[in-house]
Amino acid sequence: MTTGITCKRMIVAGLLCTGLAVPVGVYAIGEPPPSASQSAPARETWQKEFDSVCSRSQDAMSFSEEELATLIKRCDVLLPQIEKLDETRKKVYMGRLRMCRGLYAYVLESKRNEKK
Amino acid sequence: MNRRLFIALALILVFCGQSLSQTGTKKKRPLPYEFGRVVLNNYSEKADLSPVVFEHWIHRSKFTCRVCHVDIGFAMKAGATGIHAVDNERGYYCGSCHNGKMIVDGKAVFAACSNKKLTYEDQRRCDRCHSIGKKVPSDFDFFTFSQPLPKERFGNGIDWEKAEEMGLIKPASFLDGFTIPKHSLAAQKDFDLNPKVEGMPDIIFSHKKHTVWNGCELCHPEIFMGVKKGNSHYNMVDISEGKSCGACHVTVAFPLMDCQRCHSKPVQP
Numbered sequence: 001m002t003t004g005i006t007c008k009r010m011i012v013a014g015l016l017c018t019g020l021a022v023p024v025g026v027y028a029i030g031e032p033p034p035s036a037s038q039s040a041p042a043r044e045t046w047q048k049e050f051d052s053v054c055s056r057s058q059d060a061m062s063f064s065e066e067e068l069a070t071l072i073k074r075c076d077v078l079l080p081q082i083e084k085l086d087e088t089r090k091k092v093y094m095g096r097l098r099m100c101r102g103l104y105a106y107v108l109e110s111k112r113n114e115k116k
Numbered sequence: 117m118n119r120r121l122f123i124a125l126a127l128i129l130v131f132c133g134q135s136l137s138q139t140g141t142k143k144k145r146p147l148p149y150e151f152g153r154v155v156l157n158n159y160s161e162k163a164d165l166s167p168v169v170f171e172h173w174i175h176r177s178k179f180t181c182r183v184c185h186v187d188i189g190f191a192m193k194a195g196a197t198g199i200h201a202v203d204n205e206r207g208y209y210c211g212s213c214h215n216g217k218m219i220v221d222g223k224a225v226f227a228a229c230s231n232k233k234l235t236y237e238d239q240r241r242c243d244r245c246h247s248i249g250k251k252v253p254s255d256f257d258f259f260t261f262s263q264p265l266p267k268e269r270f271g272n273g274i275d276w277e278k279a280e281e282m283g284l285i286k287p288a289s290f291l292d293g294f295t296i297p298k299h300s301l302a303a304q305k306d307f308d309l310n311p312k313v314e315g316m317p318d319i320i321f322s323h324k325k326h327t328v329w330n331g332c333e334l335c336h337p338e339i340f341m342g343v344k345k346g347n348s349h350y351n352m353v354d355i356s357e358g359k360s361c362g363a364c365h366v367t368v369a370f371p372l373m374d375c376q377r378c379h380s381k382p383v384q385p
Contacts, residue, residue, distance in 0.1 A: 055296040057333050088203045092189040099186060099333040106337035113343050 046081040050093065053078065054100035060107040068108040075101035148273035149173070149258035152368040154194045155248065163201070165229070165246040172368045173272050174256050177285045178220060181364075182331040187294040188212045192339070192363055204228035210245070212294055223255070270374045277325060287329070301327055307345065308381055318381035339363045 053074045060068070075097055082093045146153070152172030160167045175184065184190050188209060191197040197209065204211030205228070213220070216227035229242040243252050265285070266278040279285045289295070304323035311319060326335065340360060342348025348360075355362040356372055370377050 051296045055298050057331065058298050058301045060332060086206075088200075088206045088208050091198075091203070092208050095189045095191075096186065099338065102337050103333040106341075106343065110343040 046078060049074070050078055050082075050097065054096065057100055057103050060103055063104075063107070065108060065111055068104050068111070071104045072101055072108065075104070148262070148271070151271045151371075152176070154367075156195055156199070157248075158195055158198050159200060160246055165242060166248040166250060168245045169247045170245070173258065173274070174261070176276065176287065176368070177261070177279075178287060179291065180287045180289045180329045182329065182334055183289060183291050183295060186331055186334050187291055187296075192334075193358075194367075201229050201231045205230045207293075212291065268370060268374070271368075271370045276369075289328075301331070311379060312351070317376070317379040319378045320380045321378075 053071055056063075056071065063071070078097060079094075082090060082097060084090075085093065149171075154170040154172065155167050156170060157167035185192060189197070190209065199209045203209045204214065207215060210228045213225050214228040216224055218225045226241055226244060229238070229246065232238070234242065243250055244254070262272065262274050266275040266282065267273055268275040276285070280287065290297075304327045306320060306322050306324055309319040309321060311317070340348070350360050352372070354360065356366060358366050361378070362372070365372055
């Protein structure tokens, strides 16, 4: 008897969820919804982060080891986001990110070598 | 039998010797207007188009190296970028400027080719770059362009550095939509490097000039990996094969035969 009621409750809950999902749409967790108006800000976010990280390459020599390590980590976080872009932008920004990350890693290594 | 074998071997040796001696030909020195020219044929002929002829001299007079090779993302090796028409159509690579909208010297820069069905006009526009083996009129004539510029002995026959100092060319270091706004780079100290050959003048490396045109990331670490001065050893064989300084000074910047431009420190008696 109790099992029957529980089953009915689960079916009703399932139907309610399905009903809600239709107008709202279902998205994978962490992914932006696929509408153009909402995907644009998501694209800008990675671009802003890219600009923010790579605009500091001129100052690379003046950063501390910790600051350089943070910048490298931020580059690494950007990588999977850039990999999701269309082929053209992926090619352009993967190359740019490689150069930018490479420089920070190079300066970091140089600073560590100086200490030796 | 032995005599016949001997004659046959002798003939083979003479024949092979002749053909081998012809393969070791000297590379033709490019003419001033050809120096820095890049021919791109990754996909052109597959798409029934002539290979692209890219003239470095006109582009380098308009933009610094960094704008094209860092911000736009052109590889440093010819053909390594692998540009498709669709990349240009989307406004990247050649399409960053060649979009029919960008204005340079009061004129719209012609648009790059696209994947669309080509009209006669489109075809003519495509031919402006896909021009191998064609006589294509250009907006820029090398001799008219280079005539007022300071002269050099090799390469394009132009002293590009002096031309910029004199204000005769103004290579832009910013391209809207591609260059990240940055404050200007602190002047880097020039330094000297000791050559291996005794009696050869030291190399004065103009770090300042190189960073102004290239930024940091174009050279480090991909071209110059050495972290500490003196730890990396360079030699002219590697350089002439396009390594280190040769990445630019074999292809587009003043060539290696202009020894004294780098080996410029007077020898101490």
